[in-house]
Amino acid sequence: MKTIALVGNPNSGKTTIFNALTGGKERIGNWPGTTVERVEGILKSNPQVNIVDLPGIYGLSAFSIDEKIARDFLLCENPDLVVVVLDSSNIERNLYLLTQVRELGIPVLLVFNMWDLAEKIGIVVDEDAFRRLFGLCDIVKTVGIRQEGIDELITNINKCLENKDGEDFLRVDYGNDIEELISYMATPRHAALRMLEEGLLPESGEFDVNRFNKKLKEIEAEYADPIVVVLADKRHGFIKGVVAETVKRRLPLEARLYLSDKIDKVLANRVLGIPLFLFIMYVMFSFVFKVAQPFVSLIDSFLSVISIGVSSLLAAVNAPELLISFMTDGIISGVGSVLLFLPNIFFLFLFIAILEDSGYLARGAFIMDKLMHSLGLHGKSFIPMLIGFGCNIPGIMAARTLGNQKDRILTILILPLMSCSARLPIYTLFASAFFKGKEALIVFSLYAMGIVLAIISASVLNKAFFSKEESLLIMEMPPYRVPNFKMILSHALNRSWLFVKKAGTVIVAAVIVVWLLSNLPLGVDPSSEKSLLARFGMFISPMFSWAGFGFWQATVALVFGIVAKEIVVGSLGTLLVAGQSGALSTVLPFYFNSASAYAFMVMSLIYIPCIATIAAIKKEIGLKWAAFSVAYTLSLGWVLSVIVYQIGRLFL
């Protein structure tokens, strides 16, 4: 088994090349100890070759998590070949990474991707000189989105793997002073260079620290710059030299970007930018939730058909009632609750892929960054938060577009405070029962409270956990382009399936546990006063007496609400109306007054996200943060509902 790694700048079309090489069959996981996605696949015509798609990076410094992953992989996992993908319309900028990879002595096959764009602006490359100067194994020109050059690339990958050309180290001339400094380090040259760049020192005995430091100070004084800057300048100098010798272009570089800049004059405009962004977000929002709705209904009716079919089938063979209930209320409704999310999640991923691929996502982040950054978030945080109003889960998954770990964790932690559509039935029930004529105001106040709490939480959590971490917005704004539909579709399908697999198991397990609790001990009426669930409710309900709803039915409804928030209304219906006549809204005033009703709505807004959301949080940023989110939202919800009730009581 051989391993090759795909390396390239962001927006170099690396993922398209990866898909073409693997035939779209990818395995998505996480890099060890991180939330950064690790994508692997098998070379199409040669099952003996494993391809790893490294994160898109500009260089190998270890400051960002993406760069650290790429660097560690290249240094520690010894890939047999590295395929460096570059954007041919901007060769010079892409060569810095190539230089660093070749300095490590790893054999490289260079791909001039998007070669059609290079031809359009009249770029001609002297391939032989290029190969010689960088010590490359081979060069292939491709147009990834049109599959051009892919067969040649596969052939040449196999060739490069057989004869190990280009195993030597690329030697950039850093000048006598720096070469002398390197020789003091008594370490192989490539390792010494990396150490200099990362501020590390050799540990071996031959190394003379004093002599080294003296020389280092001399060099830094002479160049009036830290050593990392000097090294980078030398490397850029080397690249400029190579480009001058090997790359000719007939038209100026700016030609390609001209149209993009014109579009930005409108879409990233300081006046028009925000209204246009909000409009696009509105389109996305309705797209994700309205277009998905027929599919949701379809799955819903399909599930009820299955459910009826299974129960009548089981009844026909005289199966015990408990088994029927387990199959329909436990298993089928558990699996169903996962499947019902699927259309939303699929359309969301589709839309995000379109935004990302077209280049607009970077503009959205650009426009919203000032506002979001003042809250300790990132420009890109806005989109997940907005999606969260529809459903928190796709919102949490949309936070993937955030490159920085801190920004991503913070965004995900405040997301459950965005009041999702499943909480709306609770508000409408209580608002119409207790606040006649003021329903809209009440519902709006809850949405607003969620947003205010999210803003406050973001600043507080930012200060508490991430105060030392630097967040940057030095971000490339890629040229606008028409998205590749096939790629977007396969991407969205892959991600959706991954969600079903990962979150699905947790959700189904939780639904089964709740079913068990409401049906045990054996022979009890489901969810009645004698069930384990009710006893559990009675045990913890005193905790909510300060909030005005310290009776077990409310507690049990909230517990059910953890499975899915929309169940709260249904559970209250079953638990409170049972044995009495009349609709739920007429029964409610026997249990709640307007203060405790509002407190209950506040609790429903804030307390513990639903299980599917918890599962999504765990999947995205790990168990620790998922547990924190549960604890945080539960305590915040409790405190606020108590405050609301205690203040509200004074006005009754």
Add this chain to the structure above:
Amino acid sequence: MDLLKLSELKSGEKAIIRRVNATGAMMQKLLNMGIVKGEQVEVVEVAPFSSPIECKINGVNVSLRSEEADKILVEKRIGYENYCTGWQSE
């Protein structure tokens, strides 16, 4: 040499990077992206509330927050691309 902060340029203005006062992760990122002294920079658009700004550097459009652009010092050249051709024709 009169140096300005990159954040002080208006949209459409061009300049040359003369000094980068960044450290740590920001410095590395700029170095890796080729945003180094000697490169020409043009401000393409300025976002609402004056931050971030979109610049064209080394043929690529990059966004920078204003506090990031503060650390990049530039020398303004009016009509830089015509500077040398104008000189030759005289």
